[in-house]
Amino acid sequence: MSGANLDMARIRADFPILHQEVRGRPLVYLDSAATTQKPQAVIDALVRYYTHDNANVHRGVHALSERATHAYEGARERVRKFINAREAKEIIFVRGCTEAINLVAQTYGRSRVGPGDEVLITGMEHHSDIVPWQMLCQHAGATLKVVPVDERGELRLDLLDSLLTERTRLFAVTHVSNALGTVNPIRELVRRAHARGVPVLVDGAQAMQHFRVDVRELDCDFYTLSGHKMFGPTGIGVLYGKAEVLETLPPWQGGGDMILSVTLDKTVYNRLPYRLEAGTPDISGAIGLAAALDYLDSVGRDAIAAHDQELLEYGTQALESVPGLRIMGKAKERSGVLSFLMEDVHAHDVGTILDREGVAIRAGHHCAQPLLACFGVAATVRASLALYNTREDIDALVRGLHKVREVFA
Ligand code: PMP
Numbered sequence: 001m002s003g004a005n006l007d008m009a010r011i012r013a014d015f016p017i018l019h020q021e022v023r024g025r026p027l028v029y030l031d032s033a034a035t036t037q038k039p040q041a042v043i044d045a046l047v048r049y050y051t052h053d054n055a056n057v058h059r060g061v062h063a064l065s066e067r068a069t070h071a072y073e074g075a076r077e078r079v080r081k082f083i084n085a086r087e088a089k090e091i092i093f094v095r096g097c098t099e100a101i102n103l104v105a106q107t108y109g110r111s112r113v114g115p116g117d118e119v120l121i122t123g124m125e126h127h128s129d130i131v132p133w134q135m136l137c138q139h140a141g142a143t144l145k146v147v148p149v150d151e152r153g154e155l156r157l158d159l160l161d162s163l164l165t166e167r168t169r170l171f172a173v174t175h176v177s178n179a180l181g182t183v184n185p186i187r188e189l190v191r192r193a194h195a196r197g198v199p200v201l202v203d204g205a206q207a208m209q210h211f212r213v214d215v216r217e218l219d220c221d222f223y224t225l226s227g228h229k230m231f232g233p234t235g236i237g238v239l240y241g242k243a244e245v246l247e248t249l250p251p252w253q254g255g256g257d258m259i260l261s262v263t264l265d266k267t268v269y270n271r272l273p274y275r276l277e278a279g280t281p282d283i284s285g286a287i288g289l290a291a292a293l294d295y296l297d298s299v300g301r302d303a304i305a306a307h308d309q310e311l312l313e314y315g316t317q318a319l320e321s322v323p324g325l326r327i328m329g330k331a332k333e334r335s336g337v338l339s340f341l342m343e344d345v346h347a348h349d350v351g352t353i354l355d356r357e358g359v360a361i362r363a364g365h366h367c368a369q370p371l372l373a374c375f376g377v378a379a380t381v382r383a384s385l386a387l388y389n390t391r392e393d394i395d396a397l398v399r400g401l402h403k404v405r406e407v408f409a
Contacts, residue, residue, distance in 0.1 A: 005303060006299065006300075006303050006304070006307045006387070011299065011388055012390075014039040014041070014295070015037045015039055015040070016040055016043070017029075017038070018037060021358065022360070023355065023357075024358075025357055025359075026358055027358055028358055028359040028397065029389075029393075030359060030360060030361050030383040030385065030389065030393060031361055031362050031382075031383075031384060032209070032229075032336070032384045032385060032386035033178050033206060033229070033336060033337055033362070033366075033382065033384030034362055034384070035228045035229060035234065036228065036230060036386050037388065038231055038232070038233070038292070039292070039295050041295045042232060042292050044291075045287055045288050046284050046287070046288050049068075049071065049284050050284060052067075053068050053071060054283075055067070055068040056068065056283075057069040057072045057280075057283055058274070059257075071283075071286075071290075072281065072283050072287065073088070075093075075286035075289060075290035076088050076091045076093065078289075078290040078293050078294070079091045079289065079293065082293045082296075083208070083213055083214065083223065084214040084215060084216050084217070085240055086216065086243065087243055088273070089243060089246070089271070089272040089273045090240055090241055090242065090243050090246060091273060092238065092240075092241065092246070092273050092276045092277060093237075093238060093273075093277055093281050093285075093286055094237050095235055095236065095237055095282070096227070096228065096235075096236070096237035097126075097203055097204070097225065097226045097237055098226075099239075100222075100224035100237055100238065100239035101128055101172070101201070101203065101224055102128075102132045103252050103276065104132075104170075104201055104239065104241075105132035105133060105135065105136045106136070106252060107249040107252050107276075108199075109133075109136040109140070110136065110139070111248075111249070112170075113136055113137070113140045113170070114140055114141070114142065115141035115142065116141070116142070116143075116167060117140065117142040117143075117168075118142060118143045118144075118145050118167045118169065119133045119136065119142060119143075119144055119168070119169060119170050120146070120147065120163055120164065120170070120171045120172070121133055121144065121145075121147070121172045121173070122146060122149065122155055122174070122184075123147065123148050123155075123374055124149050124153070124174060124179070124182060124368065125172070125173070125368070126179075126203065126205065126367050126368055127367040127368065127369070128203075128367070129172050129174060130370065142169070143167075145163050145168070146163075146370075147159060147160055147163055149182075149374055151375075152329070152330045152331055152332075153180040153181075153182045153328070153329035153330060154182060154331045155173075155189075157185075157188075160189070160192055164192065164193055164196040164198055165196075166196075168193075168196065168198045169198070169199075170199055170201060171193045171201070172200075172202075172203065173186070173200065174202070174203040174205070175202050175203060175205075175206065175213070176204075176205075176207045176210070176335050176336065177206070177368070178205065178206050178337065178367070178384075179328075179339055179366040179368040179372065179382065180328060180329030180331065180334070180337060180339050180371070181206075181329055181331070181334040181338070182333070182334060183207075183331070183333035183334060186200075186202055186218050186220065187217070187218055187219070190202075190219050191219070194219070199221035199222070200220045200221055200222070201221065201223075201224070202220045202222065202224070203224055204224055204225045205224070205226050205229055206229065206335070206337070207225075208225055208230050209229055209231065209296075209386060209387075210304070210305060210308045210309075210335045210336045211305040211308075212301045212302070215240050221241065222239065222240065222241045222242075222245070223239075223240040224237065224238065224239055224240070225237055225238045225240075227288070227289040227292065230292055230296070231295060231296065231386075232291070232292035232293075233284070233285045233288040233289065234285075235285045236285030236286055236288065246272050246273075247272065251269050251275055251278075252276055252278070253278040253279070254267070255278035255279045256279055256280070257270065257274050257277060257279060257281075258270050258275050258277060258278040299387065304387045307387060308385055308386070308387065309335070311385050311391070311394065312336065312337075314391055315338045315383065315385065315394045316338065318394050318395070319398065319401075321398070322398060322401045322402065322405070324342055324343035324405065325340055325341070325342050325401065326340060326341045326342075326343070327339070327340045328340060328377070336384055336385050337382060337384050338382070338384070338385070339366075339380045339381070339382045340381050340383075341377065341381065342381070342401070342404060342405075342408075344408060345404060346379070347363035347364065347379040347381045348363045348364070348379065349408070350401070351363030353400065353404045353407055354401075354404070357399070357400040357403060358396070359396055361381055361382060361384075362382045363380075363381050363382070364379050364380075365378060365379055366382055383397055
């Protein structure tokens with residue numbers, strides 16, 4: 001049992017990939033912020049779909065197509081319920097957070113952002129919540145503004161109101177920093193942005209695998225998630241948008257499914273959500289994602305949140321005992337990520353030595369180069385946690401770090 005009352009032996013048994021040796025050592029997987037492992041229930045759902053039901057959706061008249069459509073639309077409803085969206089049409093299936101943000105930048109952004117306007121982001125965004133806005137601003141003649149981050153790794157909220165101007169067309173902010181683990185106070189940010197009439201997009205790539213997210217409570221206008229970071233397959237993600245906002249978006253990609261009728265002169269576009277889902281979607285991915293959400297609920301989202309938080313605290317204390325180790329990011333609210341540096345040892349060398357011990361972590365800039373630059377570093381070591389990690393995993397990491405010290409002594 002974990003302190004949060006999760007039956008860890010049972011949970012670990014649900015993830016077949018964890019039970020292997022890597023370089024002659026039992027695998028210790030601490031790279032879940034990059035991608036999570038998949039429970040057997042998700043793998044089974046994919047196998048079942050391809051074994052029994054595979055067909056294209058929405059336009060078939062035969063039984064398999066009906067089943068595939070039912071399962072795909074069922075997955076949409078499953079996501080709606082999981083994030084507490086009002087209507088299923090507010091759930092747009094995309095490839096992941098990257099595609100979701102690009103969709104908003106190229107539809108909402110291109111139709112609303114013009115010369116002299118501003119888009120506001122923060123200093124702790126992942127590249128996928130920076131570059132699409134840079135591209136948009138360049139195209140539109142607009143300016144990208146940034147809420148800075150302080151030395152603890154928290155947003156400078158004291159500057160927010162002055163950065164939200166009458167020219168701000170959108171505020172895009174991450175729920176949880178993938179590089180530092182900082183959890184941002186989204187409800188408050190949304191309230192303050194809305195007070196200025198500014199809509200908010202929340203990048204949720206690192207949130208829902210750790211704690212409950214209710215988009216209606218947050219009141220954000222857009223929320224994005226990546227299935228592969230929450231125990232689902234790669235290639236599937238979600239853009240949530242308030243119906244009244246999505247209804248105003250111009251179509252994005254053109255093609256099948258997003259139309260009602262096409263002549264060579266004119267196309268009539270489909271209703272939501274199909275209008276924003278051109279072409280054959282990732283049917284199996286959506287079904288696998290729904291299975292992942294069922295799995296999360298079967299384990300219990302509150303129990304997962306308690307487990308992850310407790311493990312983060314244990315990990316923080318354990319790392320602080322390693323000589324010459326400096327934890328990056330000391331925000332009051334953190335989730336899932338332990339980012340650190342070791343004196344006189346490059347992050348990549350730490351990663352290589354840990355790999356020899358069977359410990360999988362990430363070393364580098366974590367696609368958040370501007371954030372690391374503001375801390376004056378080019379790379380950190382990042383151990384990231386998920387519901388299948390245990391105190392033993394942290395202990396193995398710490399043993400590995402002592403090996404690193406020996407090698408570089
Ligand atoms: N935002 C954050 C905070 C992330 O951690 C990631 C993935 N590392 C992304 C966006 C991009 O997600 P994806 O690669 O699944 O599109």
